[in-house]
Amino acid sequence: MSCPEGVELSSPPRGLEEEYSRLFTADALLFLRELVSTLDEEVDQVLKLRVLRKAQLDLSGDLPGFSEATSYIRSDPTWRVLPVPPRLQRRHVDVGDLAPCDTQRLMQALQSPAQGLQIDFDDGNCPTHYNQIKGIHNVYKAVHNQFPNVPSISQAPVLMLRPRAWNMVDHNMMVNGKEVPGPLYDFGLLMFHCGKTLFKYKSGPFFYLSKVESFMEARLWNKIFVWTQNKLGLPLGSIKATVLIENVLAAFEMEEILYELQEHSAGLNCGIWDYSASFVNKFGHREAFLLPDRSKYVSMEKRFLRSYMELLVQTCHRRGAFATGGMAAQLLPQDHRSPSHRTTLANVTRLKLLEIKAGVDGFMVYDLGLIEAMQKLFQMHIRGDNQLHRVRDDLTVTPDDLLSMPTGGVTLYGLEHNIAVGVLFIDAWLLGKGHFFYRGQVEDSATAEISRSQVWQWIRHEARLEDDNRLVTRGLVTDLTQKVVRELRVVTCCDTARAEQRLLTAAEMFLEVVQKRDFPEFLTTYLNLDHTFISSHTNGRLAAGNHKPKL
Template sequence: MDKVDLSHPPPGLESEFHTLLTPDAIQFLVELTCAFNEDVDKILWHRISRKVQLDLTNNYPDFALENSRIRNDLSWKVSPVPRRLEKRHVDIGDTAPCKTERFHKALLSSAQGVQVDFDDGNCPTFFNQIKGIFNIYQVVYDKVPGIPPISKAPVLMLRPRAWNMVEHNMLVNGREIPGPLFDYGLLMFHTGRRLYESESGPFFYLSKVESLLEARLWNKIFVWTEEKLQLPIGSIKATVLIESVLAAFEMEEILYELKEHSAGLNCGIWDYAASFVNKFGHRLEFLLPDRSKYVNMEKLFLKSYMDLLVQTCHRRGALATGGMAALLLPENKESEEYQSIMEAVTRLKLFEIKAGVDGFMVYDIDLVAPMQELFQAQTKGPNQLHVIPDVSISRSDLLAMPAGGVTLYGLKYNIAVGIQFIEAWLKGEGHFFYCGKVEDSATAEISRSQVWQWIRHQVKLEDDNRTVTRSLVHDLTNEVVLQLEEAVGASEREKRRLHAAAEIFLEIVQKRDFPEFITTYLNLEHMFLCGNH
């Protein structure tokens, strides 16, 4: 008999907890976990095995010969997406549903979709998970005054945690359950049928998928759920985020595995760039230069990745979505700063539109309308499925590191982002604002990855020829902490938290071996997250 150990409700969320974690919902979670626990273990072991093989052989990833029949068979296509996914020019990204006010504002906007985020932009305290899932439940059942019915509101693109995360507050047979199964299971149990009957879902984003095996597992989970909840097979649709360089070589296979459940693929810049350090960071040939100066979507390795993603999706009838504009608009629309930011976002998003994407995300809700106008001015019809880039992308195109060095500004910026992200997590928050942008776990990943790699390879600064050493990073960390304290006028409590975050950041970037994900490290090595808030 399966044994369940469930934490007490987070303080202040007793009603929400008992609404969601009913005996039937708990039983559903238990059955879901027991059905796929072994598969989850296997894909995580497979990730480790692939990394070890790459390290032992010093080889490079490539398009797998054994999957060539899938890639060469031009006859297969993914199932057409439902009507409400056909046109999604602009979604609002990084919307942590526990942040009730922003979640509701996003639903009142003219955006086609809202990325309801339990991953990159969310800190998965038990309080935040319960609050977020309950807020979705309320919206789906039209229980929030002033919010349009779910059939009229922007579609909810639900993003559960990725496979690297566990849920500390629920044990099944003595083991913590996988974080994504907790999020996905509760969302499907409570809202799956309602979303389906409203022609509004259930639609998901799948983060940090690294291989066709992981796509196959998600497909099995979807089929199991549809049978369990008596939904037609293919009701669930999912967009896979290609955030790993290894997944870039298996895009067709990932679409193939999710054929009837696919809503397409997504490309984003920072998690993908960080994956190069994750997989090959100890190799000098994969030294990634200063991201603030030398890394953008126009560089060969990133442009090749985006072109291949659009080509792959559109050949197979799948939608291709771009990344998120993280820049924030100032309040004064007449200011030079406002015009400058609008021009920068327009240039970046125009580049993606011309590459053939069918949509992208913005964080700032005020960017939704101008970016929709931009899309409509450049394209005809609901999407760009007819645009198939005439490119031939090779392995070397995907693995070509951009030229460039490291600046003092870039090093300090990365340190500041890494520290502030950790500090945000200590507060139970998954994103923060810095230098006119929203920063989340994706930018924290690339920031701490680069600092680790620059220390590892003893890189010289362009500014003054100093070497990036542990000592230099220590000194700059102290400098950054002082600047952050002055900028916010920190209280004693906030200062202590900032110093704790700086210590954890230094711990991470000095590790002999690269910690795979900063969120995993924080969630497992620093157990502050098992608290309620």
């Protein structure tokens, strides 16, 4: 394949030569080159602004608040986002964490009664070269009705495409001598090959935007949308995007984010674990922001999370935008008559009912078996397609509400659970998978982020275990990691030398990241730039010699 000047591509993944050729046509490469060349400098700017904002908070000791500089946006009652198309008016239940490289699960979801599918190139996906090409090509096939026994794109659940976040780069494409930002790679290919068809059938193009930290990042996305629509000949406002408010700084700029995306907004989304992890990311070195055991003390019923969800709903509905909740990660036991099935369903119902009563217009589930039960829950408790009429004028949320840490301590169970989730996530990544199943629910980068964040913070502040008053130290975490790995060998059926070696490597990498002096901002960034991960998927095998296990 001849690349245009300024573009370098890795060779196609083995077994995907035909898919690769279909995606990387001469016209597609020219489109990607121009997209990246036009906007790459602004991508670098917003990432530098993140670093600057973090440094300002660290040096000053200040806390975030609602900015006076943008108060004119919040105080103006007249502006609204543009109405969304009919297919987005009723999205009570979406399927979440849908890694598009998993062809079988994608086809099952397309055949399901869900209203929407989160086509996830971010949290639930491991961005190997193979997975990205397979996933984007699978979206192409779904949009162009090339899957057998699957409804046409105009009848199937609507696709909510979720490109990688700004912290990720793609190692397999370079433009003008630089690796391409992951979200531009994903967004560009998806729009070039699918955007016009989705618009023609009134089924998109619709997106989720991950890990947005400020209205400046929303402004950048809006510029990307406008540029792309002009380039492809689509009307302004064709693209609609839901922004995931999964960072504490973004929680103070929700109205500004909607304002920047007025023509392109499909609303805002809230989720518990990435948002909770962002507190450690931004304030983790401050003892006042010690986050207690998430398994025991952190839930949407706590003040800081309840306030964030209520403010998100109020903000969205005030501006005519949709507010959506997080994902139910629980897996339903297959035996519908078993007590465990009833218990799991009851727990999911209780938690999702809290979100419905808070005013959300929809939320996500992972297990396809939960779709119909959760749709019935909506039908029982709301009238019509959504809850836009609930503007929550009675509600006042203050900075203190958003920054109020829950009380509680650290338990041995919580520490061991966080270690297990962190190690297993890294193990999954080394295997080329973005999520895994553990103790009855799906785990992805969001739960891995909160898990490793808490272990890092507990070591940093030498928190004490409630069980026996021991300090959480590097030594204790190392000892517990050895214990957890011995148990995981049985749980994960490490029946080959390669599997055992990979698990040990994952444990070493986990210990490395939780013991660093400075908090690594994103676990996925650390993994994506680590030589062990890159070489394991470049050469098709785990290069364990580069990260020799010591456990």
